[in-house]
Amino acid sequence: xxxxxxxxxxxxxxxxxxxxxxxxxxxxxxxxxxxxxxxxxxxxxxxxxxxxxxxxxxxxxxxxxxxxxxxxxxxxxxxxxxxxxxxxxxxxxxxxxxxxxxxxxxxxxxxxxxxxxxxxxxxxxxxxxxxxxxxxxxxxxxxxxxxxxxxxxxxxxxxxxxxxxxxxxxxxxxxxxxxxxxxxxxxxxxxxxxxxxxxxxxxxxxxxxxxxxxxxxxxxxxxxxxxxxxxxxxxxxxxxxxxxxxxxxxxxxxxxxxxxxxxxxxxxxxxxx
Amino acid sequence: xxxxxxxxxxxxxxxxxxxxxxxxxxxxxxxxxxxxxxxxxxxxxxxxxxxxxxxxxxxxxxxxxxxxxxxxxxxxxxxxxxxxxxxxxxxxxxxxxxxxxxxxxxxxxxxxxxxxxxxxxxxxxxxxxxxxxxxxxxxxxxxxxxxxxxxxxxxxxxxxxxxxxxxxxxxxxxxxxxxxxxxxxxxxxxxxxxxxxxxxxxxxxxxxxxxxxxxxxxxxxxxxxxxxxxxxxxxxxxxxxxxxxxxxxxxxxxxxxxxxxxxxxxxxxxxxx
Numbered sequence: 319x320x321x322x323x324x325x326x327x328x329x330x331x332x333x334x335x336x337x338x339x340x341x342x343x344x345x346x347x348x349x350x351x352x353x354x355x356x357x358x359x360x361x362x363x364x365x366x367x368x369x370x371x372x373x374x375x376x377x378x379x380x381x382x383x384x385x386x387x388x389x390x391x392x393x394x395x396x397x398x399x400x401x402x403x404x405x406x407x408x409x410x411x412x413x414x415x416x417x418x419x420x421x422x423x424x425x426x427x428x429x430x431x432x433x434x435x436x437x438x439x440x441x442x443x444x445x446x447x448x449x450x451x452x453x454x455x456x457x458x459x460x461x462x463x464x465x466x467x468x469x470x471x472x473x474x475x476x477x478x479x480x481x482x483x484x485x486x487x488x489x490x491x492x493x494x495x496x497x498x499x500x501x502x503x504x505x506x507x508x509x510x511x512x513x514x515x516x517x518x519x520x521x522x523x524x525x526x527x528x529x530x531x532x533x534x535x536x537x538x539x540x541x542x543x544x545x546x547x548x549x550x551x552x553x554x555x556x557x558x559x560x561x562x563x564x565x566x567x568x569x570x571x572x573x574x575x576x577x578x579x580x581x582x583x584x585x586x587x588x589x590x591x
Numbered sequence: 592x593x594x595x596x597x598x599x600x601x602x603x604x605x606x607x608x609x610x611x612x613x614x615x616x617x618x619x620x621x622x623x624x625x626x627x628x629x630x631x632x633x634x635x636x637x638x639x640x641x642x643x644x645x646x647x648x649x650x651x652x653x654x655x656x657x658x659x660x661x662x663x664x665x666x667x668x669x670x671x672x673x674x675x676x677x678x679x680x681x682x683x684x685x686x687x688x689x690x691x692x693x694x695x696x697x698x699x700x701x702x703x704x705x706x707x708x709x710x711x712x713x714x715x716x717x718x719x720x721x722x723x724x725x726x727x728x729x730x731x732x733x734x735x736x737x738x739x740x741x742x743x744x745x746x747x748x749x750x751x752x753x754x755x756x757x758x759x760x761x762x763x764x765x766x767x768x769x770x771x772x773x774x775x776x777x778x779x780x781x782x783x784x785x786x787x788x789x790x791x792x793x794x795x796x797x798x799x800x801x802x803x804x805x806x807x808x809x810x811x812x813x814x815x816x817x818x819x820x821x822x823x824x825x826x827x828x829x830x831x832x833x834x835x836x837x838x839x840x841x842x843x844x845x846x847x848x849x850x851x852x853x854x855x856x857x858x859x860x861x862x863x864x
Contacts, residue, residue: 430855430858431853431855433845433848434845434846434847434848435847437847442855444858445858446858446859463848463853466787466850467787467853467854467855468741468742468744468745468783468787469741469745469854469855469856469859469861470855470858470859471741472741472742472859472861473858473859473860473861476860476861476862477860503786503816503817503818506779506782506783506786506817507783507786507787507817509779509783510741510779510780510782510783510784511783513776513779513780514739514740514741514780543776544776544779544780545767545776572706572707573707574707574708574710575706575707575736577739580704580736580740581740581742582703582704582715582740582742582743583742583861583862585703585717585718585719585743585746586719586742586743586745586746587746587749587750588742588745588746588749588856589749589856
């Protein structure tokens with residue numbers, strides 16, 4: 319089953335949920351018009367990223383977190399929307415990814431690996447949600463730094479994911495030396511996660527400078543061979559890719575090798591000693 | 592502690608152990624003369640790779656497997672030698688990596704993830720040897736396809752490895768599309784293994800065509816940031832790199848992030864379900 323999906327490189331405005339939801343609406347309409355059946359938006363696409371305090375984030379969310387509007391958009395436009403968003407629950411701030419299909423929040427995930435100052439602002443998730451069976455295949459949710467944990471990628475592969483949809487904000491400053499091509503280290507690690515598990519990984523990154531923080535952009539869809547089949551290196555826009563679940567469900571890489579079957583789970587000891 | 596190490600891209604002659612041990616001797620002397628304190632050789636560097644049967648391999652080993660000579664070389668030259676080699680034990684063929692220091696076989700490993708037709712010829716290992724504390728740092732052993740299992744790289748990182756020394760024979764045919772630079776997919780996955788664990792990975796590949804099989808060459812040393820700091824893209828020779836255990840023992844990647852400490856071992860379920 320082949321379907322077109324999109325990653326949307328958006329430029330969220332810090333603290334302005336209505337403007338950011340309008341951007342999600344506009345780019346979702348464009349993605350749908352271009353034939354995409356799913357579109358992925360960046361991490362914290364509804365609120366922006368560089369908040370100085372939990373109170374400031376709470377203020378931004380005081381007139382709504384955008385979730386109901388995005389759910390409605392998924393039904394109105396007829397496209398699966400995956401987006402990063404923020405919520406505050408019982409005084410705790412959460413960095414989340416939601417999958418919206420036909421007006422419903424069908425997958426909801428709280429980021430489990432927090433990056434740097436996020437640890438001051440957000441509380442990490444305590445569970446991994448099930449993979450969501452959608453019209454484009456089985457979709458798992460991850461957010462940015464999560465992609466750098468091979469254990470999580472394996473968890474999702476073993477859970478049957480065809481696509482890891484990953485709202486992301488890759489900060490500038492970790493780019494590869496230029497002779498490695500225009501790929502930041504995080505992208506190289508995601509490429510390995512895709513190929514060692516034979517999954518697609520759809521990464522939507524933000525663009526634009528926010529409070530002095532710059533980003534590498536580099537939204538992309540990586541295929542099960544581990545190479546980006548589409549990428550958007552700079553500025554706002556959409557990148558499209560065809561995903562074929564017949565490819566992601568075939569874990570064989572030679573006549574006698576299978577990326578999951580060849581594991582030697584009896585041998586690895588990976589807890590702290 | 593900074594030390595120079597080398598990876599030796601050799602061209603083993605199939606079935607000719609004495610010639611191959613002479614090559615190991617010559618390149619080890621060259622590596623030592625260039626200041627290296629450890630040199631890594633390819634997978635099955637003593638025998639060559641493309642055997643048609645276990646009997647043919649047994650014939651090649653009938654006058655000795657080269658192990659005693661290589662152990663002696665490590666003492667005579669005064670360099671740690673890591674090499675791939677073959678042995679037959681109780682009728683079972685083994686694809687091994689040995690670490691020789693001061694005349695002793697200090698680390699010995701049987702490949703645990705066999706590639707394609709190796710499964711017809713060899714029996715996989717059933718254990719992972721301890722990391723070896725050497726004068727260049729703590730060295731773990733892996734062979735070729737082993738590098739593509741993030742679980743194994745984690746195992747070695749948690750076991751305290753500074754360097755994964757990896758005798759390798761990467762076959763041609765899995766190269767990246769040219770716009771990704773001269774890196775085959777296996778190298779990209781090794782780069783992710785190095786950076787997600789903050790270890791060095793020293794990969795020695797073979798060169799030369801053997802029975803119609805061509806190889807990508809691409810011997811390299813990858814640093815804990817995940818990029819090759821030395822590489823040899825074609826032909827026989829040595830590539831040198833400085834390895835600093837102060838770098839490989841620092842697992843922090845931001846003020847608040849640590850590649851091992853940030854793992855959420857309570858969450859991942861990676862066995863088959």
